[in-house]
Amino acid sequence: MPTESDFLAWVKQQQQATSRVLLPAGDDLAILRWPSDDLLLVGIDQVLDGIHFDASIHPPRAIGRKAVNRNLSDCAAMGCLPAAAVVSFALPGGVGLDYATELYLGLHDAAHPFDCPIVGGDTGSWNGKLAVSVSIIGRADGVKPITRTGARAGDGIYVTGPLGGSILGRHMIFLPRIREGRQLASSGVVTAMIDLSDGLSRDLPRICSSAIVEETGLPIHDDAKVAATESGIGHRSALAHALHDGEDYELLFSASAPPPVGTRIGTVTAQGGIALRRRDGTVEPVVSQGWEHGL
Amino acid sequence: MPTESDFLAWVKQQQQATSRVLLPAGDDLAILRWPSDDLLLVGIDQVLDGIHFDASIHPPRAIGRKAVNRNLSDCAAMGCLPAAAVVSFALPGGVGLDYATELYLGLHDAAHPFDCPIVGGDTGSWNGKLAVSVSIIGRADGVKPITRTGARAGDGIYVTGPLGGSILGRHMIFLPRIREGRQLASSGVVTAMIDLSDGLSRDLPRICSSAIVEETGLPIHDDAKVAATESGIGHRSALAHALHDGEDYELLFSASAPPPVGTRIGTVTAQGGIALRRRDGTVEPVVSQGWEHGL
Numbered sequence: 001m002p003t004e005s006d007f008l009a010w011v012k013q014q015q016q017a018t019s020r021v022l023l024p025a026g027d028d029l030a031i032l033r034w035p036s037d038d039l040l041l042v043g044i045d046q047v048l049d050g051i052h053f054d055a056s057i058h059p060p061r062a063i064g065r066k067a068v069n070r071n072l073s074d075c076a077a078m079g080c081l082p083a084a085a086v087v088s089f090a091l092p093g094g095v096g097l098d099y100a101t102e103l104y105l106g107l108h109d110a111a112h113p114f115d116c117p118i119v120g121g122d123t124g125s126w127n128g129k130l131a132v133s134v135s136i137i138g139r140a141d142g143v144k145p146i147t148r149t150g151a152r153a154g155d156g157i158y159v160t161g162p163l164g165g166s167i168l169g170r171h172m173i174f175l176p177r178i179r180e181g182r183q184l185a186s187s188g189v190v191t192a193m194i195d196l197s198d199g200l201s202r203d204l205p206r207i208c209s210s211a212i213v214e215e216t217g218l219p220i221h222d223d224a225k226v227a228a229t230e231s232g233i234g235h236r237s238a239l240a241h242a243l244h245d246g247e248d249y250e251l252l253f254s255a256s257a258p259p260p261v262g263t264r265i266g267t268v269t270a271q272g273g274i275a276l277r278r279r280d281g282t283v284e285p286v287v288s289q290g291w292e293h294g295l
Numbered sequence: 296m297p298t299e300s301d302f303l304a305w306v307k308q309q310q311q312a313t314s315r316v317l318l319p320a321g322d323d324l325a326i327l328r329w330p331s332d333d334l335l336l337v338g339i340d341q342v343l344d345g346i347h348f349d350a351s352i353h354p355p356r357a358i359g360r361k362a363v364n365r366n367l368s369d370c371a372a373m374g375c376l377p378a379a380a381v382v383s384f385a386l387p388g389g390v391g392l393d394y395a396t397e398l399y400l401g402l403h404d405a406a407h408p409f410d411c412p413i414v415g416g417d418t419g420s421w422n423g424k425l426a427v428s429v430s431i432i433g434r435a436d437g438v439k440p441i442t443r444t445g446a447r448a449g450d451g452i453y454v455t456g457p458l459g460g461s462i463l464g465r466h467m468i469f470l471p472r473i474r475e476g477r478q479l480a481s482s483g484v485v486t487a488m489i490d491l492s493d494g495l496s497r498d499l500p501r502i503c504s505s506a507i508v509e510e511t512g513l514p515i516h517d518d519a520k521v522a523a524t525e526s527g528i529g530h531r532s533a534l535a536h537a538l539h540d541g542e543d544y545e546l547l548f549s550a551s552a553p554p555p556v557g558t559r560i561g562t563v564t565a566q567g568g569i570a571l572r573r574r575d576g577t578v579e580p581v582v583s584q585g586w587e588h589g590l
Contacts, residue, residue: 028372029338043324044381077323135430
């Protein structure tokens, strides 16, 4: 039977030292050289079987990719560059070495294009379901990170792409908006930013307490239109899918002047909460209906 | 029903900015100021229900503590200081807000004495068992990290404490040897170091391919003696428990001269593999019997 040691030996072969990575995975900790005065950003995001993917449907390589891409999306939302990532795998007993290596290759597929080495990991087999947790380290590299606070009344609200219906498959294969995040953070006009993981109606209040969203401006993804017509997926309109569906992984941001990328969907207001102006001019409150889990 | 948002709101209240932590948990990523030319160390270690703890027996606070302490033990093994940690919780549905806050308080209990803020996290409820993954960032702070490579024939081999029988309870309440690791890394005589998580017989080959361990020198924990006599736990001698049991979380290291702390248990040799010299002078090979899991 293949063992965790076999897998770790294989992972070690995939590693290499670079100018930034003095000691790659394989020791107790990896060692990185950090540039003088470069801000360090750090976070962690997991994907869980039955919540973020379905192990009976999605291949391990796609699961690994998503685990990294969710974290890269956090880097995008701060406007930073990924520097390195570490990963823990909780593997159902008996999945085998090929499954584990495919998971790892999925991490690599996602991280490599963004020059983000996987520098450490922890693998455990258990009598439980698949859980993959990735922690990412980002670097500001001369660009001031954009936080969720900073939006002011009058700022425009923008998104980097159309929203809704990602459950039809896009949630597994999205491309993190690292380049757009960098452009936006460098532009000097972005006042607050977040990546859309829980749905517009839940994520927008995280960057401003009051805003008006224009139905005429909101880009609705074709997937949202399909989801609205397909039976069994939802009995909601395409607009409702765009407002409330999770896992778009587009950037949502406010800006004090027209930004280099993005579609304007509304305006930060001084009071009144989050509202939607319909095509007919009527204004209604937007109530959060995105992902929210009980404990 | 309490939600993940309630928990996150509570976690945010626990956070504070410091001179090192410019932006604590609550945004997409935390932001740290990193000192010029300080090496950065990073790793990740998870604890899984049924493998590293038993959720039906161990309280959440103890589980949280262990999750952080395993990572602090990795810092100790490199001789670095912890700088910050991030955590992901995969929570069985319905555990409730109190359970989640107790887990978090356990993290804090372990991290706070070592000035290691918890700067980020990801919480998900699932139809699965409890998994807690912690990623730690360490800083060299002027002391060269000690890796697993560097042991030379003739070096003494040492441990920071008695071994064996941790399954009786010590594996949940060990103290990470951060201070000892720093002392050792600063001493200039330590050539390789690791923390004992998988058992001496499995971890010793990770720092040297050949060594002789002296039975007369090996400190055997009282727990190993109890484990050897108690029925149902094992039919192995106390010596076998000390050699093969996992989760001691003591430091194992080689040194070219007497170190400031530690008990000498043997010597790095030029060839012959890992061997044990018994009290009667006979020498036998040591075969790894520590933790090893199939995939």
